[in-house]
Amino acid sequence: MSVWILNGQVWNGSTGQVEEKHVRTENGVITAIVNAADGAPDTAGHDVVDAKGKLISAGFIDMHVHLREPGFEYKEDIASGTRSAARGGFTTIACMPNTRPVTDTPETVKYILDKAATEGIVKVLPYAAITKNELGRELTDFAALKEAGAAGFTDDGVGVQNAQMMKNAMALAASMGMPVIAHCEDDTLVEGAWASEGNFARKHGLKGIPNESEAIHVGRDVLLAEATGVHYHVCHVSTEQSVRLIRLAKQIGVKVTAEVCPHHLLLSDEDIPGLEDANWKMNPPLRSPRDVQAVIEGLEDGTLDMIVTDHAPHSAEEKARGVQLAPFGIVGFETVFPLMYTKFVLTGKWTLGFLLQRMTADPARVFGLASGQLAVGAPADITIVDIKSEREVEPETFASKGTNTPFGGWKLYGWPVLTMVDGAVVWSEL
Ligand SMILES: NC(=O)N[C@@H](CC(=O)O)C(=O)O
Ligand SMILES: [Zn+2]
């Protein structure tokens, strides 16, 4: 199959401008990118997509998502989750192992890969657990999990509490060239709290989650990463202290990389409207305005390598249990690009190229993926985005089973309208 995408806006890193171009894909590969100014190409025998006035980008990559299958299909499954991803412009996603059963055996990794191949519409990279059942007591069989196709090891959802366990995991992962991806949270500093230790918690008389609960693990783990030589990747960085530690670790050559979520870039605890709506409850929690500033600066200076959604769907019934009892997490696929584009690019804080890089080339570089480039010879994983029209976030229209977002009603620009994976259009609104 071959496709000409005509007259789209393509970011040119060397000029720092968008330029009008035509992009051709053949047999799943990008085979031409030509200037529209040089005239219309011969499209005979090709499908044609008219991208006039729209942005053409490499497909977005999200290295931290929850697809909930197996076990929690009432929250999301691989079919609905990958559809939601495609609507958000994602062509590759890496899913977390806090499923039921936990993704801690080769069979479960294979189950996810098989389901993704038959029912999924974007590329799915499954992570496997570091410890059996994510209980922190016993390492999983790393060699067998790697062999089955695991993309890395993580106990996301919980922190690995035991330092020796984490060190053993890192040494083993390093010996097989695999990354360790860490949810950083010291349980002894959290105990039952859900909001960060800040103005919101103070105002409502709540026990708060201190920043150190995250940063203590980051500090411990960069030392262990230095000692073991592993590629250590920090999940959903949310505090000033973690940013500082990662920056220092990078300066001394520790192989550490990190990610940040849209909500931690855009919202602080002071934005939480009250105790009614559990769509403001996620882990890590929304931190102080000062932390928001620090993670923005961390992303800008490269301390934080990429933007991820931590797409974490839960059912409406679960989220209606009240803030104390509702599970942590919010969905993210279908709002992240419009949020970042509207709040950081249209406001002049970032170039479009910077945003695209943090959602495509950077995650690809960090995790060694072939995609992430809009370039001749690269896989034809492509996203087309309507950057001109304003639309309101309407959670009830999401392809995800989850509608748990604090961004409902926000008016945004930058809506993905077509997603192509290996040259095949998997979703289109064009
Ligand atoms: N981020 C969240 O608030 N929740 C995630 C777990 C996690 O990413 O730690 C989930 O699985 O629901
Ligand atoms: Zn986590």
Ligand SMILES: [Zn+2]
């Ligand atoms: Zn997560």
